[in-house]
Amino acid sequence: MRTIGLLVAGAVALGVALGQANVIKIATQSPLSGPQAALGEQIKLGAELAVEEARARFRQLGFELQLVPYDDQANPDVGVANANRIINDPDILGVVGHLNSGVAIPASEVYNRVSLVMVSPANTNPLITDRRLPNVNRICGRDDVQGPAGAEYAYNNLQVRTAFVIHDKTAYGQGLAEEFRRRFTALGGRSVGFVGTEEQSNFVPIINQIRAANPQLVYFGGIYSQIGPFVKQLRDRGLRVRVMGGDGLDSSEFVRLAGVQNAAGTYYTTVAGPVSAFPRAREFAQRFRSRFGKEAEGFGIYAYDAANVILAALENAIRAGGGRKPTREQVAQEVRRVRLEGLTGAIEFDDKGDIRRAKYFIMQVAPSGNWADNRLLRVVEVAPPASR
Numbered sequence: 001m002r003t004i005g006l007l008v009a010g011a012v013a014l015g016v017a018l019g020q021a022n023v024i025k026i027a028t029q030s031p032l033s034g035p036q037a038a039l040g041e042q043i044k045l046g047a048e049l050a051v052e053e054a055r056a057r058f059r060q061l062g063f064e065l066q067l068v069p070y071d072d073q074a075n076p077d078v079g080v081a082n083a084n085r086i087i088n089d090p091d092i093l094g095v096v097g098h099l100n101s102g103v104a105i106p107a108s109e110v111y112n113r114v115s116l117v118m119v120s121p122a123n124t125n126p127l128i129t130d131r132r133l134p135n136v137n138r139i140c141g142r143d144d145v146q147g148p149a150g151a152e153y154a155y156n157n158l159q160v161r162t163a164f165v166i167h168d169k170t171a172y173g174q175g176l177a178e179e180f181r182r183r184f185t186a187l188g189g190r191s192v193g194f195v196g197t198e199e200q201s202n203f204v205p206i207i208n209q210i211r212a213a214n215p216q217l218v219y220f221g222g223i224y225s226q227i228g229p230f231v232k233q234l235r236d237r238g239l240r241v242r243v244m245g246g247d248g249l250d251s252s253e254f255v256r257l258a259g260v261q262n263a264a265g266t267y268y269t270t271v272a273g274p275v276s277a278f279p280r281a282r283e284f285a286q287r288f289r290s291r292f293g294k295e296a297e298g299f300g301i302y303a304y305d306a307a308n309v310i311l312a313a314l315e316n317a318i319r320a321g322g323g324r325k326p327t328r329e330q331v332a333q334e335v336r337r338v339r340l341e342g343l344t345g346a347i348e349f350d351d352k353g354d355i356r357r358a359k360y361f362i363m364q365v366a367p368s369g370n371w372a373d374n375r376l377l378r379v380v381e382v383a384p385p386a387s388r
């Protein structure tokens with residue numbers, strides 16, 4: 001008995017928890033506090049609804065299914081600290097997350113140490129999957145397609161020939177801005193400015209640069225919490241230049257921060273289409289509203305699908321193991337085998353963890369101020385670059 005007690009004490013000292021035989025947990029990681037919480041909450045709630053709807057099925061298999069949300073605050077250090085806590089809970093067999101690629105990249109390295117599978121509804125930086133980690137997957141598109149899609153629409157449809165490009169100095173925002181600029185100049189356009197900024201409140205110096213450059217378009221690779229105040233100040237100072245962003249702008253909070261009139265007409269690309277883009281999402285949106293008292297937006301839909309990918313993999317692994325609780329490695333392997341018709345369409349992964357065909361949406365903010373009224377201008381569905 002003394003030997004067993006010493007072993008248990010040693011395990012606890014090393015931070016290795018003892019799992020519960022009949023409990024399976026799915027974690028979420030996204031910003032639940034701070035300026036990006038609106039998108040992060042959509043990820044949490046979409047996954048939460050999927051888990052709640054699956055609980056009865058898992059009880060029939062002999063397991064209690066739980067969701068454990070973590071707030072990464074859109075901060076890489078916090079995300080990594082959370083990831084270390086997550087891997088030390090052996091009942092956590094999958095992660096839905098993150099929102100920010102700059103958080104997901106280092107956190108996924110931690111998950112990879114223990115083969116804990118991650119399915120992302122939102123991370124678009126190419127490095128997410130180009131590292132070929134066997135536990136990392138995403139059901140959304142990539143910035144090396146999203147950025148060019150925006151550039152092509154600006155050049156070909158809006159007839160833009162000069163663009164002032166801004167980014168937020170993050171892996172996501174800078175990567176997206178670079179991809180936009182690369183494709184825009186290849187088409188024949190001219191970049192009259194390329195500026196990185198972490199500024200959140202005073203954009204007057206950049207606005208003065210824009211005024212001097214007189215571009216036909218301002219492209220901002222960043223998040224709504226920064227782009228909203230920027231657009232408000234841009235309009236308040238009389239500049240009516242067209243503005244375009246990426247999926248980080250895809251939140252109704254953008255309208256609140258910029259103001260209805262200032263936000264109206266803004267273009268954005270997104271890898272997470274609105275409810276109106278998916279026929280099967282209408283019922284989901286009603287259930288989401290009934291359960292949480294909030295409107296479902298794009299990343300809520302994608303988080304629901306990402307969670308259902310993990311749930312399907314778990315069920316397959318349990319059945320393959322004769323009803324036993326699967327290992328993390330078994331779940332990660334099953335995720336790569338999933339063939340699922342989700343709300344967002346067919347979900348199937350390639351050997352890097354990219355979805356085989358991703359959708360990209362070109363949108364324009366509606367003058368009504370209601371995010372659900374935003375205009376869908378174009379949908380592009382393509383394979384990831386390495387699979388073409």
